Amino acid sequence: MDKTINIKLKVWRQAGPKAKGAFETYELNNISTDSSFLEMLDVLNEKLISEHKEPVAFDHDCREGICGMCSLYINGHPHGPDSGVTTCQLHMRKFHDGETITIEPWRSHAFPVIKDLMVDRRAYDKIMQAGGYISVNTGGMPDANAIPIAKKAADEAMDAASCIGCGACAAACKNGSAMLFVAAKVSQFALLPQGKVEAARRVKAMLGKMDELGFGNCTNTGACAAECPKNVSLSNIARLNREFICAKLKD
Amino acid sequence: MTWLSNSSVGRKVVMGVTGAALVLFLLFHATMNVVVIFSPEAYNAICEFLGANWYALVGTLGLAFLVVVHIVYAFILSVQNYRARGKERYAVTERQKDVEWASKNMLVLGIIIVCFIFLHLYNFWFKMQFVELQHMAGADVDLSRVTDGAGYVRELFACPVYAVLYLVWLAALWFHLTHGVWSAMHTLGWNNSIWMPRWKCISKIVATIIVLMFAAVVVYYLFAGLCGGAACAA
Ligand code: HEM
Numbered sequence: 001m002d003k004t005i006n007i008k009l010k011v012w013r014q015a016g017p018k019a020k021g022a023f024e025t026y027e028l029n030n031i032s033t034d035s036s037f038l039e040m041l042d043v044l045n046e047k048l049i050s051e052h053k054e055p056v057a058f059d060h061d062c063r064e065g066i067c068g069m070c071s072l073y074i075n076g077h078p079h080g081p082d083s084g085v086t087t088c089q090l091h092m093r094k095f096h097d098g099e100t101i102t103i104e105p106w107r108s109h110a111f112p113v114i115k116d117l118m119v120d121r122r123a124y125d126k127i128m129q130a131g132g133y134i135s136v137n138t139g140g141m142p143d144a145n146a147i148p149i150a151k152k153a154a155d156e157a158m159d160a161a162s163c164i165g166c167g168a169c170a171a172a173c174k175n176g177s178a179m180l181f182v183a184a185k186v187s188q189f190a191l192l193p194q195g196k197v198e199a200a201r202r203v204k205a206m207l208g209k210m211d212e213l214g215f216g217n218c219t220n221t222g223a224c225a226a227e228c229p230k231n232v233s234l235s236n237i238a239r240l241n242r243e244f245i246c247a248k249l250k251d
Numbered sequence: 252m253t254w255l256s257n258s259s260v261g262r263k264v265v266m267g268v269t270g271a272a273l274v275l276f277l278l279f280h281a282t283m284n285v286v287v288i289f290s291p292e293a294y295n296a297i298c299e300f301l302g303a304n305w306y307a308l309v310g311t312l313g314l315a316f317l318v319v320v321h322i323v324y325a326f327i328l329s330v331q332n333y334r335a336r337g338k339e340r341y342a343v344t345e346r347q348k349d350v351e352w353a354s355k356n357m358l359v360l361g362i363i364i365v366c367f368i369f370l371h372l373y374n375f376w377f378k379m380q381f382v383e384l385q386h387m388a389g390a391d392v393d394l395s396r397v398t399d400g401a402g403y404v405r406e407l408f409a410c411p412v413y414a415v416l417y418l419v420w421l422a423a424l425w426f427h428l429t430h431g432v433w434s435a436m437h438t439l440g441w442n443n444s445i446w447m448p449r450w451k452c453i454s455k456i457v458a459t460i461i462v463l464m465f466a467a468v469v470v471y472y473l474f475a476g477l478c479g480g481a482a483c484a485a
């Protein structure tokens with residue numbers, strides 16, 4: 001028999017973007033500590049539906065930590081109290097019997113609430129559209145190893161590219177800044193020869209878009225990197241600053 | 252150069268450059284101050300050298316400019332960041348273990364620092380360089396003590412109240428700089444995973460050196476005063 005716990009949930013409920021939200025309290029009994037956090041919310045929603053109540057809206061898709069769709073600010077931490085995992089990878093064994101768990105949506109000017117715990121994160125897509133790509137002419141497939149790349153650069157680019165665009169960085173930041181995300185996306189290209197070609201244009205466009213969308217100014221508190229489910233490093237932000245300053249000085 | 256005001260990184264560059272310049276000034280200022288412990292005469296000679304001459308005046312104005320820019324940008328950034336956070340606040344927040352307390356309270360620490368800057372200007376600058384300036388403008392003022400910096404220091408810190416106030420100020424400065432120094436380097440792009448722990452360590456060392464040098468003077472004259480050296484005269 002697996003262990004079960006009884007918990008109390010304080011969940012943010014908000015009917016729509018303009019509606020006024022408030023916390024609702026729910027009690028759930030006999031939740032298996034082996035279940036995931038989202039499975040626990042599924043149990044809650046099953047219960048609400050059987051009581052003919054509106055289920056709680058929350059984002060999720062892959063449920064294996066790769067898509068970046070899940071969110072939730074749980075007990076004061078984006079993606080919950082565990083480190084290096086997304087909400088979908090969080091387990092109920094991280095909570096104890098009788099605990100009150102507070103669940104809030106990401107709160108950031110650029111991430112408005114759509115409904116309940118679901119927020120509009122298209123701001124990150126817009127930043128990607130502004131420059132988060134490389135331009136290549138179509139044609140024959142080039143050989144994968146034709147361009148030599150230093151192992152260190154490849155590793156760092158790969159670490160930066162592990163960002164899943166979940167938005168936890170901006171959600172955690174006291175300044176509502178998206179710098180860790182933008183830094184990861186600028187770095188994953190700037191470190192590689194294919195990305196260097198458009199590096200200056202890219203960094204100006206992506207940072208400009210970030211500022212335009214109303215994200216804050218980074219003051220290097222580091223809450224983003226501490227909460228990032230992919231452990232994207234703060235040193236990427238120094239690279240973003242460097243790339244941006246150099247690009248501007250060359251203008 | 253518009254990027255220094257209309258991009259977030261540009262605004263931070265201004266913050267970092269002015270902050271770093273102020274750190275260099277403080278190192279210089281603190282080094283001069285400790286001289287007073289070893290030789291009040293030598294200290295007064297420095298005060299005379301840095302009285303109301305053109306170099307010192309240009310330096311003072313440059314410094315005032317740096318401080319004003321740093322503060323104006325600090326408020327602009329803070330207001331923008333407060334807005335970026337959105338209207339609705341989190342009900343529960345928890346500090347992450349690797350986030351320094353100082354990094355989240357830079358504005359408050361800065362405001363404490365600036366309040367004391369006014370007190371400090373009143374205690375010293377107003378009685379020394381300002382009196383000289385009034386004299387140059389033709390006013391009838393008492394010039395006898397404009398270069399007696401050591402005397403003013405001795406009298407001020409003989410008052411325990413002032414000694415404690417100045418120590419509180421230095422504590423705020425210490426916290427501001429432990430974050431400020433490495434943050435400025437990070438903002439200017441001079442950082443990576445290897446240098447991160449090094450810069451954080453350098454920040455603590457720089458902050459500690461500056462604060463200890465200033466505090467040494469305060470504590471020395473506090474005890475000198477308590478042992479009957481000079482009367483509190485402020
Ligand atoms: C006088 C009032 C002051 C206020 C209101 C103030 C406020 C601030 C604020 C809000 C920041 C931004 C936080 C950050 O970037 O991490 C900051 C950064 C900084 N401050 Fe101050 N400060 C003041 C005085 C000083 C002084 C006297 C110094 C130098 C001794 C100083 C050195 C710095 C440094 C080095 C930074 C880091 C800049 C960066 O991160 O880019 N500040 N200050």
Ligand code: SF4
Binds near residue numbers: 162164169228231232
């Ligand atoms: S940097 Fe980390 S926290 Fe930010 S969007 Fe990417 S994965 Fe999420």
Ligand code: FES
Binds near residue numbers: 059061067070088
């Ligand atoms: S649901 Fe895909 S990362 Fe969590």
